[in-house]
Amino acid sequence: MESEDEFLYTYFNHVSQLCYEKAKEHIEKEREPKVTTSPWSLFLNILQQLALAEKSYIEIGFLQNKHKSFLRKDNSLRSVYESMKNDLKKLEDNCKQTIADKRIQKGSKNIIEFMNARINLIDLYEKIHNISLNKQLICYNEIVHQVESVIEKNSGGFTDISMTPAKAVFSLECEILDQLFKALTELQRLQFLPSLALIHGAHTRLAAWENKIQSRETWKLGNMFKGNPLPALFQWLQQLKGAVLSKFSLYFYHTLAHQTTPNEMRNLCSKLHHDHFQKILAFQRRYDVSSVILLSDTQVSSDTTNNRFPVIVAFPSRNPPQLDTILKMISETNNELMNVEKIIYKFSSQEQFTYVLTTVEPNIYLVILFESKKSEKDTFISNFVVELCQNMRCTKIFSSLKSMTK
Template identity: 65%
Template sequence: MEKEDEFLFNFFTHISQLCFDKAREHTEKEREGSPIPVHSASWTIFLNILPQVILAEKSYIEIGFLQNKHKSFLRKDNSLRSIYESLKSDIKRLEENCNHNQHEERITNYCKHLAQFLSARINLIDFYDKIHITGSNRFFKYSDLVTQMESIIEKHSHSFTDISLTPIKAIFSLECEILQQLLKALTELQRLQFLPSLALIHGAQTRLAAWENKMQNRETWKLGFLKNNPLPLLYQWFVRFKGAVLSKFSLYFHDTLAQQTTLSEMKQLCSKLQNDYFQRMVQFQKKYDSSTVVLITDNQVSCDTIEYNCFPVIVSCPMKTPPQYETLLKMIGDISNELLGNDKIIYKYSTQEQCTYVLYAIELNIYLVMIFESKKSEKDVYISNFVSELSANLRCSKIFVSLKNPTK
């Protein structure tokens, strides 16, 4: 490995391990002691750009990419995306100005690969921005996000492959693959596919563990006792995202999972999840005297978790088939356009049965239904709060929107 290759490899190793102070010291040491005068001018310019890369990466890992977007007539855009764009322009300019001698050909190669890395970062920033915007929508297809993520992976699969950028390439790949796995898991959950969802969640967890193992950030961890969580905000967001997907999985396949263990152990396992949705349903049903709280799907999916010829009840509280099952299906069929077209909770009172049906579309094919053996008002705050919180969590809207203002 050439001296410059080794320098850059160590530089990006420090960056990938979140050792930003070490990366800066490493750069300063090289800048002060570079012994090759033939290409010192271009190499010095290149070294002067690296501290800006350090600052950008430090901000990126703390989710600085959706913060501080100030742009006006008197103030230029100082968003992190614009900083990466500016760095990319500087690198491209240096690449164009390099002489074509043996030494500067190497610098030209570094510039090319570093510019590719900066382009990849810009693409990911745009993708996170899309995720954040998507979280504000009521319904969205996770498959669209999967397609975009896979496009980014494909686009950069052969980018910044120089040996000197190997450490940051590995981190970039892990980040993209975790996003891909979790978004694909959400797609499979919409289709109520048990094994594919489980495999994807496991794949994401494996990659999260690999990413954390690469973070040797003693600079931050040595002060960990002063903080609630010493890990960077972006990694924390990924952990919450995985936790949200796993919690959703535990609800959609609650009955299947419960068959593998005792009820008490199942309850204990679910209590350790980020969100114990089934227990929330139980508490709501008991506290508010609802005869049934149930999630139903109106599409005939092929799933190995529901009996009765793919009976469309996903999960029910109490854990039994609601006696009003046929009525529910007919009702959902009659008002499905209303449920999907308006973001509101629909109340239907049956004078014959003396009960109130409360319906809401969680996703395009999945409905939350609550049955009360009395008349309920549409102004009932307790019901609306329960529905709002449950739907926002199951859609992962809260997780997506939290990218804008992350907190430790």
């Protein structure tokens, strides 16, 4: 490995391990005494800026409010990367044909490709955050396509040996996002094994990324009084995995419960990001609920009375006697249920039952039954429905991308 390649490899190794002070010291050691305008010195200045940008990126600084007006330029992280790209392009253009300058040109080319990849990911995270603002049913496939586009677009970029640490972490980040959003897509289709495999894939990649932060023990000491020392973006990905796993545990609760004892199942669910099962049970007991049911219009099951609307999970009974009535109501209110914020109350005077219906996902419905008349003004019911649906759709996690910004 050439000395310049070795220098860059060590630099990107420090940055990928979140050792930004070490990266800074590494740059300072390379500075030429009393020379400030040589191509190499200018290149080092950009590397110093890049380390600061990367520190901001890993703390989700890319979703900070943009301070932009006619008096002040856009200082968002995206614009910082764009500005550094322009500086590197100018440096490339001004380099001569010496061996040293050619190496700077090669390094600049690879780093520009890396910055393009960063900007692609910033655009992706902004799209994920914006999902939480849209009052529409979510199609996770759109995010999967964008993640795969980012992977494909940058697969041939920054492949130089000096960029290996940066490439490895970038690939892990993309693969984690890819696995989790594919898992959400498979969960909408109620596919047990594909969902489980994808969640496990994301889990192993998160573990691999955490292991790459080799010096985390040193900065844990400095952050031990500040809560979780892991960077905000890594924490967010962990939380997204936790939310997806919690959703999986509810959609396939009956399947999983058959594999273990009730006590063990309860203990396992209590460790999840959201223990949906216990929250539903608590809601039932406190509010005298007759039944809580999740149904799907996807043909995935043959053990129900109506194959078109299989019961995904129901508490307390898997096959409630009111199923035919529920299916009729869903069919009659289908247009209203397209509104993600709509909670429909239907009271049957003949049965003396109140049916509460809403859409969790494009093909999945939540139905709550009460053996008495309930009012739409009952905030306890509406708050429970809204919170459960938001957690199942993961919109709270998507929204938290901004609130986690430090």
